[in-house]
Amino acid sequence: MSGDDELARALIAAAGGDEAGFAILWRSLQPALLRYLRVAVGDAAEDVASETWLQAARDLERFDGDPAGFRAWLFRIARHRAIDNRRSAARRPEEPTDSFAGQMPAARDAASDALEQADTAWALRLVATLPRDQAETVMLRVVAGLDVASTARVLGKRPGAVRVATMRGLRKLASMSAVQERSPQPDRSRGAIDPASGQARPGEV
Numbered sequence: 001m002s003g004d005d006e007l008a009r010a011l012i013a014a015a016g017g018d019e020a021g022f023a024i025l026w027r028s029l030q031p032a033l034l035r036y037l038r039v040a041v042g043d044a045a046e047d048v049a050s051e052t053w054l055q056a057a058r059d060l061e062r063f064d065g066d067p068a069g070f071r072a073w074l075f076r077i078a079r080h081r082a083i084d085n086r087r088s089a090a091r092r093p094e095e096p097t098d099s100f101a102g103q104m105p106a107a108r109d110a111a112s113d114a115l116e117q118a119d120t121a122w123a124l125r126l127v128a129t130l131p132r133d134q135a136e137t138v139m140l141r142v143v144a145g146l147d148v149a150s151t152a153r154v155l156g157k158r159p160g161a162v163r164v165a166t167m168r169g170l171r172k173l174a175s176m177s178a179v180q181e182r183s184p185q186p187d188r189s190r191g192a193i194d195p196a197s198g199q200a201r202p203g204e205v
Contacts, residue, residue, distance in 0.1 A: 007067035040082035052078040072150035134169030
């Protein structure tokens with residue numbers, strides 16, 4: 001049984017109140033959820049993740065969709081909880097939240113080879129230098145595995161804006177000297193280098 005099939009079965013079971021089904025959903029999505037939230041709210045990620053799952057458990061009976069839809073729905077909840085957390089932290093300046101701190105897997109583009117070979121904390125430090133909209137779209141597309149349409153729904157943006165923000169973020173990562181130093185030499189025979197810019201062509205997002 002494929003991973004998607006298992007998640008589909010677990011989703012149906014969880015919607016019916018089955019704790020084992022909900023546990024499968026949690027085990028499958030919690031790691032990516034935490035990485036995303038560490039980008040969004042830093043040290044508050046564990047607390048915000050708990051709030052996210054509590055709301056998901058409470059509202060699951062009203063959810064109607066497949067595993068991909070559930071993933072987008074869960075991350076939309078997480079983003080709203082993260083926004084609430086940042087607003088709360090802003091009212092408590094004596095307890096700052098370190099946003100864009102934590103872990104993430106590598107981006108799947110021209111920068112991916114270097115990032116995939118690096119430790120995740122190093123990769124996140126690079127992502128942390130991106131503008132917030134670019135960092136968030138990269139995290140949702142890469143870490144959460146959401147497609148463009150789902151990411152657009154989570155962020156409340158148009159799909160075209162998501163594509164642009166993601167591409168800009170990935171290109172900026174690819175242009176960083178720290179990434180280029182870790183990247184393997186390109187295979188020139190496969191036309192991996194753009195003759196106009198001298199940089200590796202980024203993949204589609």
